[in-house]
Amino acid sequence: MGAGHDTVAGELARRAREQGHDAQVVDLLRLLPHGLGTGLRRFYQASVRHFPWMYAGLYRALLRPGPRHRPSGIPLARLAGRRLTDLTERTGADVVVPVFHLAAQLTGHLRARGRLRPPSAVLMVDFAVHRQWLHPGNDLYLCLTDDAAREVGRRIAVPVETAGPVVAPGFFAPAAGAARWRRRFERYAPGRPPVVLSAGAWGAASELDGTARLLAAAGFLPIVLCGRNERLRARLAGLPDTLV
Template structure:
């Protein structure tokens, strides 16, 4: 039986307990998990977040995180090969993520029971493998609804034991339905509300940019939470030499930030808490991963140009965004400059791109979860 409605619950929906399975791989998955939890609590639900890497025994999760970060930073060819073997969609027998995921099975099942979860929501592919495995064995009594936060679907997201998939785009939902029998639908991405409308801090960023480079369009260069990218100083020098203010987002990579401070005309930033204000003051985003930074840019009306993407899922995601018409994909320096010249200029190209990007935000994941739970739990 479902519990009584919480005084803060959304009219027509009872209070629920939601367990979100994230992963501390960079910051993107946790960013989504935190926003989902915030929305749930604002509507009177109870929300818990767990790091699936922390559920793995014997320090395996820490090892996975360090190995992934090291390979992307220092051995991108190795990660590209791993992606081809483990992640890329396609026919033929390939290794499964279930053997690794099931090592966390006892801990997740115990946590779900202890919190009294009405639904488990993975926002990371290893979590989706884990919940699908447990559901197929009957060890999770509550439904598992996967929020697939990538533009390009890879096979480790997919397990037929899950009850439903919520996806960013029609194309992603179609690929899920093509590969497994689990229902899949489109809700669009999740971002914090401050990305959807400019706040007062945007003007503060704009004044800072104007003091540094009067009249030059500021262009953000994203390197993710780990500060990972290919030839970022060279890209910053290119933009500074062609009439832009390159603002490099170095994440928590202090070494990268130090190297960028030597680039004349560039601004190197460490970890930025006010990404919404920063984006509303910028002219474009040069992106290499098609992750949450790119999603936030779309919400903020900031045109995105993919350039020198990270191997594997980064490259596939950047290509998919370009195929959807919500980003450019620059093959070389000439392409990059041409895209920025077009998209940082106020006019029909920029307006069309901004509108197309914002059109992705067509629904609300939490609202759909409430509707599904009304049917399956209520």
């Protein structure tokens, strides 16, 4: 759905190829028929950017746990079922690794019904476990933290392991120009520790300006990352004591 999922999928594929395996990254939304995936992506992006109250309602209805029956993502996800099973048979896939909750619903649904030959190992890229990630038909869950793994284990009876975050090797290496940026921060705000506020690749966040002001007032240097949202960047550019 977003760059976070794509980046994790790309790094998993890189690691697999580095070890001599074939790996293919598939966007589940592109497998949905009749342009449904494009429509879903645009609706989600618009809701988190412009109508956060709508996204909050969807989260309460679809993602939060509760005693009452909640809607599932399976009816939508299974529209991509035939294309996914055809792809796994055509490529001879040994394993399918969902990194998006809708994909996890689909693979669990297909595995439970014997329609997906290779096992499915779900890599949860969220720290908080929400119900749309969970389907007992999946073969394995890989979680970022021990707390998340324990939560998954409490809610469904499948093998669970803690894998930690999946990031590229460059994430741990000193960034090019890091010393120059440190000097810039020190000149701009001497003695103020920098704090990064990220709105993700879509630049979707609420109250960034208020958060930046609170941090600046507390003696920090807010550094706001606006992703590809130039409108957000322009709106926040005038914030005092803040780098945007």
